[in-house]
Amino acid sequence: MKKNILVFTALLFCLITFEGMSQNKSKVIAHRGAWKNTGATENSIAALEHAIKLGCYGSEFDVHMSADSVLFVNHDHTIKGTDIEKSTAQELSQIKLGNGESLPTLEAYLKAGSKQKKTRLILEIKTSRISKEHSLALTRKCVEMVKALKVEKITDYIAFDFDVCLKVRALAPKAHVEYLNGDKTPAEIQAANLSGTDYHYSVYKKNENWIDELQNKKLAINVWTVNDKSTMQWFVDKKVDFITTNEPELLLELVK
Incomplete structure (x- = not known):
């Protein structure tokens, strides 16, 4: 009887340990969607759909505001020689991506993402080249649209502008908000009541102790943009x- 109890206890311990290990695995976020190995255009709705199909934890995308306050998804401030912030929605709606899609609005992108619940929408609020006020107006409109389309539960926010992060926190106190620029310490992130950091991998390599600090403070650690296997493994081993x-297929294989 005692032997059976010992065996059962050992098996239970192994199961709990295994589950704990699986929960500690680094989660995969597709940068601008899954585009590099799929033929989709980055930041397109097709790239989002490929990230969802792959089973990525999240799909990151970038948002700008047009001259007439319509929100569009694109990485750069310009596309095909057109400045998004200085152009109207009508002008921007005529632009076609490499895969034939129209330049997506944030509304269209969020609606596509809302059809599922497993892949999170990692919304980067791009810093305006016009003014701080433009950045903050963009922030307010992003949060309003996320709420209006009822996708708060699957949407996280990231930004290079610290004031934008603070604005999101004020507008959406329960949202997951991470800072991108790499110049704030874990203590400063905690004091600002942000969810964590989303820094370039070189920042963590230079400040390796920040990883321990963030983990001790129970703050989230995200790292961008890691495309080679050895660097991926370094951060997986650190349990970020x-x-x-840009290589979600490779990372998914590494962490499975």
């Missing part, structure tokens, strides 16, 4: 929460 990559 999220790794953002």
Whole structure:
């Protein structure tokens, strides 16, 4: 009887340990969607759909505001020679991506993402080249649209502008908000009541102790943009929460 109890206890311990290990695995975020190995255009709705199909934890995308306050998804401030912030929605709606899609609005992108619940929408609020006020107006409109489309539960926010992060926190106190620029310490992130950091991998390599500090403070650790296997493995071994990559297929294979 005692032997059976010992065997059962050992098996239970192994199961709990295994589950704990699986929960500590770094999660995969597709940078601008899954585009590099799929033929989709980055930041397109097709790239989002490929990230969802792959089973990525999240799909990152970038948002700008047009001259007439319509929100569009694109990485750069310009596309095909057109400045998004200085152009109207009508002008921007005529632009076609490489895969034939129209330049997506944030509304269309969020609606596509809302059809599922497993892949999170990692919304980067791009810093305006016009003014701080433009950045903050963009922030308010992003949060309003996320709420209006009822996708708060699957949407996280990231930004290079610290004031934008603070604005999101004020507008959406329960949202997951991470800072991108790499110049704030874990203590400063905690004091600002942000969810964590989303820094370039070189920042963590230079400040390796920040990883321990963030983990001790129970703050989220995201790292961008990691595309080679050795660097991926380094951060997986450090048990960071999220790794953002242009190679989600490779990282998914590594962490499975």
